[in-house]
Amino acid sequence: MMNEDSIIAKRPLGELIAEHLKQDIYNQKVKFGERLIEADLAENFDVSRSTIREALKILEQEELVTSKARKGTFVSEFTERDLDEMNELRLMIEAKAFVKALKNLEEPHYQDLQSIIDEMKEEAENGNWNALFDLDMQFHQYVVNMCGNSRIIKIYESISVQIRVYLAHLDQYYSSPVSFYREHKELMEALLHKDTVSVERKIKNHISFVEEKLVRKTDSE
Amino acid sequence: MMNEDSIIAKRPLGELIAEHLKQDIYNQKVKFGERLIEADLAENFDVSRSTIREALKILEQEELVTSKARKGTFVSEFTERDLDEMNELRLMIEAKAFVKALKNLEEPHYQDLQSIIDEMKEEAENGNWNALFDLDMQFHQYVVNMCGNSRIIKIYESISVQIRVYLAHLDQYYSSPVSFYREHKELMEALLHKDTVSVERKIKNHISFVEEKLVRKTDSE
DNA sequence: GGAATTAAAATTGTCGACAATCGACATAGG
């Protein structure tokens, strides 16, 4: 009668470790290009190498690490070129997903989104970039999840994690947290009006904002 | 002095087995929904279960199998709904990739493509659907590979394998092999003319051809 | 001193065994 996944779902160890490692990557406890040695990880996490291998396979799937046969697995290095690729892909997917999501967004969803936006405002005022990025991810993923295409959702998940990691590793951002927040506020309004054209334009703006304003030092400032 | 990957690169066993299993799925030696039991596979392939596990993780990555913790791994079941999702994604990606590829396609590439087309013609006349599908995959993947975005390439690889599997499992096709071939010939001509607009339209047509003409029995026949 | 060889250490690939869990059946109790 109370057999169902008792609060803490009993997931395989490998998955838990994979998540832990992902956090470590977010927090730069392991850096780009760093080699991950199975035996060491096994000792640190106090599990067998088989389990570590499973965890690494999961991370590899999300492209957070890359492994070459018999050469080892390394934390993926994201260059600016990679960011370009990611953004191109992201733009394509997100533009489509958002428009499709419009058909499915109902009142309760808008409330959820609004509360994310509200949190963003707070974190923006505190200048807390890391929290801001997490909320950003939540916001976009939430909308994409409403698009109705499970494959699009899955791909977006993967790509957004990568972008998240990329941003986390930057040591400086060339824009203010508040304008980052304002971006989302405008996007939210376009969603509320169910204005397809406007939504597409805003998405496009938003992504180029990340690329050009946030990451690169532009002259026009 | 001749140590470099001697012709046959020494890849991990798990990868080889994953490929073998993929072929088995193509050829319907294993069917949709079928459960894959690690111990049995280990015995059949005469390797340890660890190796089988690795192979299954690879297939899971390509979404050809699905595995639930402690429940086992099953060959993915693709419904018509899945085909819809796949095509939507494919359309999005391929339209973008082809247009981008136009910038990079040179004479030798066109020759490669033409030879694929020529083979298609032959197989079409023999009514050999399976070979035709393989060539179809080759053709599209070849062009997509020229788009210059490694992430787009990777995603397309995954999605096209899935579509390939879906088509392989159909027991009947509602169109002629020759018209399937002709589709590609037209696409090829659009590529040769580097006519962006035409390429986009042709891609769109081609994908809806697969969905509506090849798979579904339409009345307009 | 430096390039080529060889030896040693570190690391990944593969294996077989045991533990934990699941599913089906049998059995007991109402």
Next chain:
DNA sequence: CCTATGTCGATTGTCGACAATTTTAATTCC
């Protein structure tokens, strides 16, 4: 008869050990 509980076999999760390979260090030879 139906439901709950216990048991057993089948299957997956995890482990530690050995084999194969790569990387590093040491040695030899020019």
